Amino acid sequence: MKSPLVTECLFHVAGIPIGAPVVVSWAISAGLVASGYLLARRLTLIPDGKQALIELLVETVDSQIRDTMRVEPAPYRAFIGSLFLFILIANWSGLLPGVEPPTACLQTDAALAVLVFLSVIYFGVRAGGWRGYLATFASPSPLMIPLNFVETLTRAFSLFVRLFGNVMSGVFVIGIVVSLAGLIVPIPLMGLHMLTGAVQAYIFAILATVFIAEGLESHAPGKPEREAP
Amino acid sequence: MTTSWWTFGLQTVNFLILVWLLSHFFWRPVAAVIERRRQMARDLLDQAQADRDAAAQALEEARRRSAGFEEEREKILAEAWREASEARSAALVQAEAEIATLREQSRTAIAQEEEEAARVWTARAGELALTVAARLAARLDGAAVTETFLRWLTDKIAALPADVRSTLGAAGEVEIVSAAPLEPGLQRRVGAEIGAALGASLSFSYRIEPDLIAGLELRTPHLSVRNSWRADLTQILAEINHDERI
The missing domain is CATH 1.20.5 (Single alpha-helices involved in coiled-coils or other helix-helix interfaces)
Structure with a gap:
């Protein structure tokens, strides 16, 4: 078994090495976009079963965002919802034979965590401006500015390390059990891995939501989408 | 390590593209149809409320009209x-x-x-x-009655004013009417006494009218002298009627 920190290069495109996690991510992305397009291309006011299912998904994402951030979910729906769907499918892709989940690759989790970190800044600045966003570091006291700044970095670090650790460990455990006990025995562990993958996707998305919401905690005016708690 | 950084960058770009594509093809259309349905539901509710208000207003109007x-x-x-x-x-x-x-x-x-x-x-x-x-x-005795009426007639003629008597005397022909026929001798005596009463020599004609009952009357074309029971009864009857009217 190879190290989880090593990315295997499958081929090169214009001199750029393409690893397995990237290929699997492309496949997952293509599948998600194709599925989303096929499911959402003929929407009607009276939904059928499939439309009701995807509307339930959208409503659930909106509800989580609304409950967590106390704002209208439209500006954040695509990022948070895509984050959840991608991590969920990526985690579950490890159940396919010969496929290693992209989220078991440190670079993938780090990329997602960096995007969450940048999204916090983007949404915070968009909601309250640079002054408003930077003011959040002085909350509750200016003395907390260094700690808040460090927290911003460490929580992004903890975000991808948590996801990476859980998914990678699940893959490792299943791989070890398969190598030791054959094909049938890992099935309960695979079920557990599905549960862990769903929980980790949910946790990652919820934490991203919470971090973005904290970035909106500005005392500066000009945040019309904020609602009273 | 180079591969790892490329992987990191590719995954970052990959996810950003995924977010954009899903936002364009999935999240927005689904959210839009949900919002459209909500808007339609709101419109329906508003319309229902408006209809209910209109119905309530119409009911109130109907009650008011009633x-x-x-x-x-x-x-x-x-x-x-x-x-x-x-x-x-x-x-x-x-x-x-x-x-x-x-x-x-x-x-x-x-x-x-x-x-x-x-x-x-x-x-x-x-x-x-x-x-x-x-x-x-x-x-009654006819001759006595005739004599009596002859005497009354001569008295009435004598009581007439002179000019009336002269008018009667100038009449030329005088008709003597009686209820019963007069004998020729009686006729001459009657004519003689009447002529004496009038003071003129006249020619007399005699006529019989039973309606007189009894009496002698003198008639000329312009003047008559009533002297009969018929005339007396008629006068009495007229006087009675006159008295009753009064």
């Missing part, structure tokens, strides 16, 4: 009652006037009938009196 109808009905009934009362009073007044008129007309008619009846009865009484007188006269 109350108005009730009030109008009461007003019309009161007006009808008033007009009926006025018509009834007018009809009563008119009926009373008509009754009074009819009563007056009846009274007049009754009075006229009574008067007519009295006149008829008076006439019948006169006729009866004439009949009775004729029958009584028939039992």
Whole structure:
């Protein structure tokens, strides 16, 4: 078994090495976009079963965002919802034979965590401006500015390390059990891995939501989408 | 390590593209149809509320109109009652006037009938009196009666004013009317006494009228001297009628 920190290069495109996690991510992305397009291309006011299912998904994402951030979910729906769907499918892709989940690759989790970190800044600045966003570091006291700044970095670090650790460990455990006990025995562990993958996707998305919401905690005016708690 | 950084960068770009594509093809259309359905539901609810408000307003209007109808009905009934009362009073007044008129007309008619009846009865009484007188006269002595009436006639002629007597004397022909035929001797004596009473020599013609009952009358074309029971009874009857009218 190879190290989880090593990315295997499958081929090169214009001199750029393409690893397995990237290929699997492309496949997952293509599948998600194709599925989303096929499911959402003929929407009607009276939904059928499939439309009701995807509307339930959208409503659930909106509800989580609304409950967590106390704002209208439209500006954040695509990022948070895509984050959840991608991590969920990526985690579950490890159940396919010969496929290693992209989220078991440190670079993938780090990329997602960096995007969450940048999204916090983007949404915070968009909601309250640079002054408003930077003011959040002085909350509750200016003395907390260094700690808040460090927290911003460490929580992004903890975000991808948590996801990476859980998914990678699940893959490792299943791989070890398969190598030791054959094909049938890992099935309960695979079920557990599905549960862990769903929980980790949910946790990652919820934490991203919470971090973005904290970035909106500005005392500066000009945040019309904020609602009273 | 190079591969790892490329992987990191590719995954970052990959996810950003995924977010954009899903946002364009999945999240926005689904959210839009949800929002459209919510808007339609809101519109339906608003429309339902508007319809309910309109219905409530229409109901209120109907109630108000119904109350108005009730009030109008009461007003019309009161007006009808008033007009009926006025018509009834007018009809009563008119009926009373008509009754009074009819009563007056009846009274007049009754009075006229009574008067007519009295006149008829008076006439019948006169006729009866004439009949009775004729029958009584028939039992009297004809010559004595004629003598008496001749004397009364000469007295009446003598009582006439002189100019009237001269008018009678100038008449030329005088008709002497009697109830019964006069014998030639009596005719000459009657003519002689009348001529003496008039103071003129006249020619006389004699005529018989049984209706006179008894008596002698002198008639000229312009003047007559009544002297018979018929004339007396007629005068009496006229006087009686005159007294009754008074």
